[in-house]
Amino acid sequence: MSTLLPIFATAFMYVIIYAILSIGLNLQYGVTGIVNFTYYTFVAIGAYVAGVLTLGKPPAGSGETYILGLNLPFPIPIVLAALVAGLFGGLLALTVFRRLRSDYLAITTLCAGTVAFDIVTNSTGLFNGPNGIYGVPTPLASTFGVPPQNTYMVLIPIGLVILALVWWVAHCIDLSPYGRTLRAIREGRDAAAAFGKNTLRLQLGVMILGCAIAGIGGALTVEFVGAFNPSAFETVETFVVYAAVILGGPGNNLGVILGAVLVQGVIIQGSLYLPTIGAESLVPAIRNMVIGGMVILVLYFRPRGMVGETRPQLGVPRRRGLGVRSAPGSRGEADS
Amino acid sequence: MNELIQAIGFGLVTASVLALAAVGLTLQFGVTNYANFAYGDIMTLGVYLTWALTTTAHLNFAIALVVAVVAMAGITAAVAEGVMGPFVRRRSPTVVLLMVTFGLSLILNSVILAIWGANSDAFQLPGTQPLHFGPLLLTPIQLTIIGGSIVAMVAIHLLLTRTGIGKRMRAVSDNRDLARVSGISPTPVVRATWAITGALATLAGVSLAVEASQFSPGLGEGFLFVIFAAVILGGVGRPYGAMLGALVVGLVTEVVALWLPQYKLDVAFVVLILVLLLRPQGLIASAGKV
Amino acid sequence: MTSSSRPLLDVVQVHKAFGGVEAVADCSFNVVEGEICGLIGPNGAGKSTAVGLIGGALRGDRGQVWFAEQDVTSWPAHRRARAGLLRTFQLSQEWPNLTVIENVLLAAPEQIGETLWSALSARRRMRRQEEENWGRAEHLLAVFGLTALRDQLAWTLSGGQKRLLELARIAMGRAKLALLDEPMAGVSPALRSSIISQIRDMQASGISFLLVEHDLGVVGELCSRVIVMAAGRVLTEGTLDEIRQHPEVAAAYLGVSR
Structure with missing residues (x-):
């Protein structure tokens, strides 16, 4: 019992973080139809920013180098992590959203992700290069006298509060004309513009908001794990969040949380406790094949995911939300 | 000055590798009208196949390369037909097609990791002693890469201008609806394009692996963004544009490497952003593809 | 004038x-x-x-x-x-995967709840306006003979029904x-x-x-x-x-x- 609790608590904490990440990505991909292939880079930005804000100056003679080291108290690092990640998301979006093709954003985000990875790895002065930052203290742990091996005792409540907050924001968007307009952009950008929607600004806003949420998830990650380095944000990490959104149900916030439970809680956390067979990289490789294969199969056989896109109608009081079905295989984006 | 000449020499080598890769990617991008994010992993798979043929099957390198190129043409066409085909026939939106190629990228990379492991490997080839051409130092391997790339580009040119399938590829790439109306069935054209893509990806991957003197499962993925930069610089679906884009990106990266060696490839991203901001249609514009 | x-x-x-x-x-x-x-x-x-x-x-x-x-x-x-x-x-x-009435509602001009901030903060005003717009949209659907299709996804409509929906959107706008x-x-x-x-x-x-x-x-x-x-x-x-x-x-x- 005492050995199982930390295992489940750790898995649970990861599920909370991935639920937050999935909601942010769902706003971009599921709701607005924006393909951001470097979502996890914004998680990394959040993690690094929160890390160097929480840490003090690098200890002399340790060989560590990173910027800031401001030793700021909770929750300031999380808030600033969100702001910085959102800012970078907005900057990236500004360069590409004037182009019509969704390919261009996908390509540019992928490129930006690779470059960010190179910069973080090579500029040792920024976030301590390939070794990354470590020893990030858990917020409030000393206040409550929580032992270091049980940091989840403070982080799970903090994570749940943040998840509830992020979910509430996404839910309000879902209910509002704002959310409906974002969906219209997904379904046809030209028509949305022809009916007075400032598609550029709306997409920019979603890019900022989604990336800020990624930043929050990153901040929680670094405060939970205590460390972050470049090996933590390879392209596959982004795909894992996409898997949660696509398997769960693009456009549905509860669906993507369910997806996070399945992908992170069951598949990834579960595979950690499988015995090693053959080479060390074999089990993760097979796991990734399974995730990739599931995503492709679900995109074909069940594009709505486990739970389809449902949304309550604001204008009609006392009415249940409409369960609406998707067109077979099509989310109908008119992409020319 | 000598350093600059040397950098231009290296730039030509990088451009040669990049041209192989970019032409393969842009042909498919133009004909199928969506970007392929698994392209880097197709390159890597081609490299490992070649490597397996030289080590496990003890084939001569040149023969192994030819066998791998042919095999990868078939594998790529088959995977595209089996995985992308159903989505294309159903007219899935571009967003979904992009996701599927992203998923394929993960699967291919995992297959490579599962079979060959995560460690670096290297081709054992002769010709690593540099030759002097005035101030320029290039190895026979690098000269072979440049020569091979030029031969491949000429072959692509002849394919596109002299053969029926090449002309049909250009027609579909320029305007799919018009091509269909003029009686060109897109299906065989798409299949042929994927096969050529697989072949060029393998050539590009092996050139890259040989030039870098070692390779690991992340080889192609790490290079993919440079290829995309060359493709967009040249204009999507424009093979000659991609050659030009490859030349520009190749030279720029190696010249910048004089000052910022660790960021040399990242300059490609700067090129990409500048193109998107200033001339999104690419150097050679293609109507209706922006 | x-x-x-x-x-x-x-x-x-x-x-x-x-x-x-x-x-x-x-x-x-x-x-x-x-x-x-x-x-x-x-x-x-x-x-x-x-x-x-x-x-x-x-x-x-x-x-x-x-x-x-x-x-x-x-x-x-x-x-x-x-x-x-x-x-x-x-x-x-x-907009194919939105319902017919959502298609019409989207055309309503000057919607209060169309920014993130108002979606979070001005919920009561937003709801009041949305109810008004909903009423007008239902009225327009009746005028254009689309009432029976109100909750169907727009892609299921026939060519002519889609044209009627377009006209309804223009009236709504x-x-x-x-x-x-x-x-x-x-x-x-x-x-x-x-x-x-x-x-x-x-x-x-x-x-x-x-x-x-x-x-x-x-x-x-x-x-x-x-x-x-x-x-x-x-x-x-x-x-x-x-x-x-x-x-x-x-x-x-x-x-x-x-």
Whole structure:
């Protein structure tokens, strides 16, 4: 019992973080139809920013180098992590959203992700290069006298509060004309513009908001794990969040949380406790094949995911939300 | 000055590798009208196949390369037909097609990791002693890469201008609806394009692996963004544009490497952003593809 | 309004070339308030390009577009739409995976809850306006005979129903001027007369129209004045009968029409 609790608590904490990440990505991909292939880079930005804000100056003679080291108290690092990640998301979006093709954003985000990875790895002065930052203290742990091996005792409540907050924001968007307009952009950008929607600004806003949420998830990650380095944000990490959104149900916030439970809680956390067979990289490789294969199969056989896109109608009081079905295989984006 | 000449020499080598890769990617991008994010992993798979043929099957390198190129043409066409085909026939939106190629990228990379492991490997080839051409130092391997790339580009040119399938590829790439109306069935054209893509990806991957003197499962993925930069610089679906884009990106990266060696490839991203901001249609514009 | 004021829509010497081909070559024409003005011409005459230039989806190489006394030439599409200049597309552009009533609601102008901030903070005001809009949308669905389809996804509609939905969206958007790009394309004969009478009713309620249409029967029934384009230029304008007499038109268009 005492050995199982930390295992489940750790898995649970990861599920909370991935639920937050999935909601942010769902706003971009599921709701607005924006393909951001470097979502996890914004998680990394959040993690690094929160890390160097929480840490003090690098200890002399340790060989560590990173910027800031401001030793700021909770929750300031999380808030600033969100702001910085959102800012970078907005900057990236500004360069590409004037182009019509969704390919261009996908390509540019992928490129930006690779470059960010190179910069973080090579500029040792920024976030301590390939070794990354470590020893990030858990917020409030000393206040409550929580032992270091049980940091989840403070982080799970903090994570749940943040998840509830992020979910509430996404839910309000879902209910509002704002959310409906974002969906219209997904379904046809030209028509949305022809009916007075400032598609550029709306997409920019979603890019900022989604990336800020990624930043929050990153901040929680670094405060939970205590460390972050470049090996933590390879392209596959982004795909894992996409898997949660696509398997769960693009456009549905509860669906993507369910997806996070399945992908992170069951598949990834579960595979950690499988015995090693053959080479060390074999089990993760097979796991990734399974995730990739599931995503492709679900995109074909069940594009709505486990739970389809449902949304309550604001204008009609006392009415249940409409369960609406998707067109077979099509989310109908008119992409020319 | 000598350093600059040397950098231009290296730039030509990088451009040669990049041209192989970019032409393969842009042909498919133009004909199928969506970007392929698994392209880097197709390159890597081609490299490992070649490597397996030289080590496990003890084939001569040149023969192994030819066998791998042919095999990868078939594998790529088959995977595209089996995985992308159903989505294309159903007219899935571009967003979904992009996701599927992203998923394929993960699967291919995992297959490579599962079979060959995560460690670096290297081709054992002769010709690593540099030759002097005035101030320029290039190895026979690098000269072979440049020569091979030029031969491949000429072959692509002849394919596109002299053969029926090449002309049909250009027609579909320029305007799919018009091509269909003029009686060109897109299906065989798409299949042929994927096969050529697989072949060029393998050539590009092996050139890259040989030039870098070692390779690991992340080889192609790490290079993919440079290829995309060359493709967009040249204009999507424009093979000659991609050659030009490859030349520009190749030279720029190696010249910048004089000052910022660790960021040399990242300059490609700067090129990409500048193109998107200033001339999104690419150097050679293609109507209706922006 | 003074007599010197500009017509509702005034297109002045607008020009647009695609790679050397002059799709619209220094065209000038106008639409006055209250009329249904036809825009006809053979395929490739530049009609759809003209609609794109007026609606703001395309940016002209030179020339000006004036709408409701304002120079909107440099305005993006969404800003022109907010000023009351709404358009339809040659291929129906409904939002396929949204319901019919959502499609209509989306066209409502000046929605309070359309920004993130108001979606989070102004929820009561937003809800009140949304209920109002919902009522109006349901009313419009009834007017356009779409009530039974209210909760269906828009992609399930037939060609003619999609055209009716487009008209409902334009009414919902409180258009001053509607640019209709071939509203009869893909419409079954059964729904044809219904669409014609809907356009008439919308005109009576104060919406002006620029109607691009191939079918001269429809043009004759609806339009008091017709502009003829050919090869990117305005050939002539007048009533349909006057135009039928015009020798160049006969050569360029009517002679080869169905």
